[in-house]
Amino acid sequence: MLKIDNLNVYIDNENKKILDNFSLEINDGEIHAIMGKNGIGKSTLCKVIMGYPFYKITGSIKYNNVELLGIDASEIAKNGIMLISQNPPSIEGVTNAEVLRTALREKSNENIDIFKFNKEMEKICDKLCLDKSFIHKDINVGASGGERKKIELLHMGILKPSFIILDEIDSGLDVDALKIVSNFINEYYHEYKPSVLLITHHKNIIEYLKPNYVHILSDGKIIKTGDYHLAENIENEGFSKASDISEK
Ligand code: ADP
Numbered sequence: 001m002l003k004i005d006n007l008n009v010y011i012d013n014e015n016k017k018i019l020d021n022f023s024l025e026i027n028d029g030e031i032h033a034i035m036g037k038n039g040i041g042k043s044t045l046c047k048v049i050m051g052y053p054f055y056k057i058t059g060s061i062k063y064n065n066v067e068l069l070g071i072d073a074s075e076i077a078k079n080g081i082m083l084i085s086q087n088p089p090s091i092e093g094v095t096n097a098e099v100l101r102t103a104l105r106e107k108s109n110e111n112i113d114i115f116k117f118n119k120e121m122e123k124i125c126d127k128l129c130l131d132k133s134f135i136h137k138d139i140n141v142g143a144s145g146g147e148r149k150k151i152e153l154l155h156m157g158i159l160k161p162s163f164i165i166l167d168e169i170d171s172g173l174d175v176d177a178l179k180i181v182s183n184f185i186n187e188y189y190h191e192y193k194p195s196v197l198l199i200t201h202h203k204n205i206i207e208y209l210k211p212n213y214v215h216i217l218s219d220g221k222i223i224k225t226g227d228y229h230l231a232e233n234i235e236n237e238g239f240s241k242a243s244d245i246s247e248k
């Protein structure tokens with residue numbers, strides 16, 4: 001279970017508070033979506049969970065009773081948490097296959113059967129309709145926005161995190177890619193039952209993934225929680241009005 005308690009996050013030498021006494025609990029196997037206006041702090045929340053060192057933080061984030069605040073991003077990843085970021089960066093000089101092989105070895109402490117490993121990566125590329133040549137290319141180099149999202153999902157499929165943070169995985173995807181990506185996440189969810197924190201602006205992915213809860217983030221905290229119908233209200237009515245609509 002992920003338990004966030006009274007989280008305060010500041011930037012600019014504490015002149016700006018992004019999250020304000022933010023609390024949230026995500027039980028094992030639950031999908032929670034967070035929606036909110038641009039610049040409200042959604043990506044900040046994702047990065048803070050993942051150990052991004054830039055912020056001044058107070059409060060607590062525990063995953064399976066391990067305090068994540070103050071530990072290294074690589075330790076957080078070893079605890080099974082993975083962030084699929086809004087803008088996956090490109091990294092020259094290291095290929096997807098190399099980084100995944102190294103990460104898997106770190107995780108399992110076992111030697112990897114290269115033949116099986118390559119086959120698994122190819123199978124995932126097929127499912128994602130992602131050109132297999134990316135497997136042995138430098139991470140995200142020369143990849144389009146949509147391809148970058150799929151490459152992140154290739155990493156997810158290999159590393160098998162138990163807690164996935166999807167920060168606007170649907171942004172910039174065409175309708176076909178959105179379907180492919182959503183189906184891949186759905187299939188992963190049903191096979192491995194991870195917990196999911198989904199950040200999105202659109203109801204489409206919410207209709208595919210059917211989160212248990214949809215939250216609205218405003219003024220640094222969750223101001224409303226509903227089921228996936230809340231996303232529909234937001235898309236139809238905008239945030240201010242949707243926040244007033246009584247819960248179903
Ligand atoms: P969202 O993902 O909800 O659109 P973000 O979490 O990216 O919003 O940003 C929240 C606020 O924090 C914004 O006002 C943004 O400008 C600011 N912010 C985020 N990261 C930084 C940074 N590295 N330096 C300065 N301001 C930042």
Ligand code: MG
Pocket residue numbers: 042043044086167
């Ligand atoms: Mg963002």
